[in-house]
Amino acid sequence: MPRNWTNGAAAAVLALATPASAQLALPAVPLPPVSGLVERATGTVGDTLAPVVTSARELARLRVVRLDELVRRSRGLIERDVLGAPARRGELLLTDPTPEQLAKAKAAGFAVLENEPIEGLGFTVARLRVPERETLSGAQKRLVGLLPGANVSADLLHFQAGGVAFPAEPQAAAPGASVTTPIGVIDGAPGGAALGEARGFAKNAPLASNHGSAIASLLALCGARDVRFADVYGADPAGGNALALARALGWLVTQGVRVVTISLVGPASPVVAKAVAAAQARGVAVVAAVGNDGPAAPPSYPASYPGVIAVTAVDGRNRALIEAGRASHLDYAAPGADILASDARGRWVRVRGTSYATPLVAARLAAAWGPKRVALARLDQEARDLGPRGADPTYGRGLLCETCRRIH
Incomplete structure (x- = not known):
């Protein structure tokens, strides 16, 4: 046990x-x-x-x-890629394709749906339609063989790393000190009075969601005052896909955000990896959840990309959640259970998951903002060491934001 x-x-x-x-x-x-x-x-x-x-x-x-x-x-809108991961059905992505690569793909029966630069990030992604009657995995294998050295991937899906249940009444809690550093959120859109602009990157987005609303309410509780929301789900059954995440991250970069919080998990994606690296090169810090599939699950992404600040969750007794996933590295823990957040209708509900720890860490990073190394050094000083002395794979470098939560 x-x-x-x-x-x-x-x-x-x-x-x-x-x-x-x-x-x-x-x-x-x-x-x-x-x-x-x-x-x-x-x-x-x-x-x-x-x-x-x-x-x-x-x-x-x-x-x-x-x-x-x-x-x-x-x-029929989701299919597995060559590694068995869920992805948008019938589409493949080529990162920074050459004209010759596109011509070869077209000659092999792949229709080029679009070939557009990712706003704010300096690279291009082409969407290719898989030939009829060909499976996604089979087409992916064939295209990789056809284009040696090309960056071919499926439009992989990412999932929200938490849920909500049981309406509840919160105890009185004053918002945290005002945080003015701009924060970006990649998730569903929030309901009610948003903290800032929302833009959609999926069908019928932005569309208010319970998960996005919970993230927004936790940021507000932490004192965030300048937030941009990128909705990558909307009403799209294949929402949360890699291309939507890349576009969302690029837009947030153009909006001048300094910290981006992502409470989503998925498999490694060349498109998202490139987008994260490009955002980091432009001075943006990315904070991401490790997910809720347990420590035996594969490492989660984007939390496991180099330089991303990976976040796990603890309960009201500061015990690591048994369902908390893992990343190739772990930076911090924060409250992710025995806490309340707001749903899309403005009702307070109990929430649980690494999703909800992530915006708390993002808010603390934004409050400590400066050069990234300086900001992280400030967080390290603030973090309370849990578990074995020093950094460990269960709590990272310590617990942040222990008191910045509403409880029932």
Whole structure:
């Protein structure tokens, strides 16, 4: 039994329950709360809980079940790539393609849907339509063989790393000291009075979502005053895709944000990796969640890209969440359970997941903003060491924002 697990503790992976007309029916194990597929702003906050899990192996198994269900119930809009990861059906991406590469792809039956630069990041991505009757994985293998050295990938999907359940009334809590450093959010759009501009990068986006609203409310609680929201989900069943994330990050760079918080997880994507590196080269710090698939799951991205500040979560007793995933490195922990946030209707709800720890760390980084090394040194001084002395794979370099949370 994991040492962070105690009798009676429910390490529940929380999901949204919404009307049948607004979502796919939830299987026995809830799907990841992907806006546009499972969550709608019009949905009600329910109390659907995944079965209690007590081991990393079981969490890893449930992850496979959820992904299988996601593909099966996607109405044919999601397909697996060559490595088995969910992606937008029937499309491949070429990063910085040459005219010769595009010509070869077209001659081989791939239609070029667009070939446009990513705003603010200095590179180009071409979208290619896979020939009819060819599977995504088969077409990907063929195109890689056809274009040696080209950067070919599927339009891989990313999932929100948390859920909400149980409406609750918060205790009084004063907002944190004002944080004026511009912060960017890549997620669903917030509902109600937003902290700043929202722009959509998916069908019918920006569209208010419970997950995006929760992130916005936690940033507001931390004193954030200048926030830009990039909605990569909208009403798109294949929202959260790699191209949407890259475009969102590029737009946020043009908006002058200094810190970007991403409470999403997915597989390694060449397009997102290049976008993150380009944003970092322009002085932007990226903060990302490690996800909720447990320590036996593969490393999560974008948290595992070089230089990204990877965040895990703790409960009200400062114990690491049993479902917290991992990254190739871990920087900080922050509260991600036994806390409240606002849903798209403005109601306070209990939330759980590494999703909700991530904006807390982003807000602290923005408050300490300066040259990145200086800002991180300030956070290291602020972080409270947990677990073994010094940095460790469970809590990183320590706990931040211990008191910046609403509790029930």
